[in-house]
Amino acid sequence: MNAKLTWKQRILVGFVMAVAFLLVLGSNLLDRRHFSTVQNTIESMYGDRVVVQDYIYQLRIYLHDRELEVSGDDSTVKDNESYGQITTILDDFAATELTREEATFLKRLRRQFSSLRSYDLSTVDREDAKSKMLGHIQSTKTTLDALEEIQIEESGHLTEISEKSLSVNVMLSQLEIAFLIIIGVSILVLAFQPIRTLYPIH
Structure with missing residues (x-):
């Protein structure tokens, strides 16, 4: 016995399938957005925080060398070549994403x-x-300390953003799986019990 669906029932089925498609599509787009956020924060963590920590370390070495030279008996501080490197480091530092x-x-x-x-x-x-x-060197070290604190704070902030995005991704994935299961069961019911479910006419 062939079952026929009324136009109203067909429109209802089409509407349900369209809503299901849009919800799955929307969930997928949100997933992509959150994955993009995680990727950007990881790139920023390395390029703007880890690398900058290395810059700060090199600047500290420079200041330490100046301290040793000043504390010694030599009346000159041989920093011409080193200072050129420091200028490059500061320029590279300025090229990162700064707060x-x-x-x-x-x-x-x-x-x-x-x-x-x-x-x-x-x-x-x-x-x-x-x-x-020596007092000026110490003052410069204090500024480096402040910059280092910022790196730690911003790294923590980026980590927090990544963790939130991953948590939302996990939740969306679970909801998407649950929704797909519901759709699958509904389609099976429609396929094997069309008469009881939609009350078709003959």
Whole structure:
């Protein structure tokens, strides 16, 4: 016995299938969006935080070398070649994605490294010059400390964003699976029990 569906029933079935398709499509688009967010945060974590930590480490080494030279008996600080490398590091640092606070500290850091070259230890009052230069180095280290704190905070923030996106992805995936199961069962019911389910006419 062949079962026929009324136009109203056919429209209802088509509407249900269309809604199911749109919900699955929307879920897929949200999944892609969240995966893109995770990918961007991972790239930012490396390019804007891990690499910057290495920049800060190199700047600390430079300052440590200057401290050793100032504390020694040599009246000159041989930093011409090293300072060229520092300028490159600062430029690379500036090319990363900076927070507003980070940009402010970086500008201060540029001024501090530039001023560091102006100290002359060959003056008559060398001890006073040494004391001032060591104080300036310590001040520059404080700025580096502030920048390092920002890296830690921003890394934590990026990690939090990634974890939230992954959690939402997991939830959406579970809802999508549940919804697909419901659709599958509904289709089976429609396929094997059309008369009882939709009350077709003969």
